[in-house]
Amino acid sequence: EAEVAQSPRYKITEKSQAVAFWCDPISGHATLYWYRQILGQGPELLVQFQDESVVDDSQLPKDRFSAERLKGVDSTLKIQPAELGDSAMYLCASSLSQGQRETQYFGPGTRLLVL
Amino acid sequence: GQQVMQIPQYQHVQEGEDFTTYCNSSTTLSNIQWYKQRPGGHPVFLIQLVKSGEVKKQKRLTFQFGEAKKNSSLHITATQTTDVGTYFCAADYTGNQFYFGTGTSLTVIP
Numbered sequence: 001e002a003e004v005a006q007s008p009r010y011k012i013t014e015k016s017q018a019v020a021f022w023c024d025p026i027s028g029h030a031t032l033y034w035y036r037q038i039l040g041q042g043p044e045l046l047v048q049f050q051d052e053s054v055v056d057d058s059q060l061p062k063d064r065f066s067a068e069r070l071k072g073v074d075s076t077l078k079i080q081p082a083e084l085g086d087s088a089m090y091l092c093a094s095s096l097s098q099g100q101r102e103t104q105y106f107g108p109g110t111r112l113l114v115l
Numbered sequence: 116g117q118q119v120m121q122i123p124q125y126q127h128v129q130e131g132e133d134f135t136t137y138c139n140s141s142t143t144l145s146n147i148q149w150y151k152q153r154p155g156g157h158p159v160f161l162i163q164l165v166k167s168g169e170v171k172k173q174k175r176l177t178f179q180f181g182e183a184k185k186n187s188s189l190h191i192t193a194t195q196t197t198d199v200g201t202y203f204c205a206a207d208y209t210g211n212q213f214y215f216g217t218g219t220s221l222t223v224i225p
Contacts, residue, residue, distance in 0.1 A: 041217055042121075042203050042215030043158065043203075044215070045213070045214075091157060103148075103163070104148075104160065104205075106159070108156075108157050
């Protein structure tokens, strides 16, 4: 069964450093999501792509976070500089298309610890 | 952003007991999805509810969508240790974005 791939699985960094996460969605899935999940809370949407275009990045802290999906396939989420409060699980998900009734398939996530 | 309240936050049950989690919204939803996240894992899709008053069953799991499409519930009959995890609802207001609830963490005591 096809899965969403993410790397790295774990990342430890010091504050003020730059970090980058990679996601490869299920083949053929046009919509890609990046979520942040703080321990004990539900996933919070950071950015949503439809193909290579950003559909929603209203919750993305744009002063330090950036995301791209240049060819409409895989995607990178970057944090620069990282802050202590960025410690969380970063989940990538994909769906066939945008809109209601679409199941989101989540990757295993990248657990980030900022020291 | 939109607020989706989910209760309870934690639930401990003896194996064989039933379990219910509730998801409530102050505004009408377009549809709602339910996900399960095992400890250390990632959310896995369970079901989607679209119609007012809809009820769907998956073996021991029963999902309901309220008549006003503002609330939903997940009920597990005769819990098993494999049911352990956190159950999230994800509410869709506009048809484009899902807002996840805070989740209910289920512990099943053997």
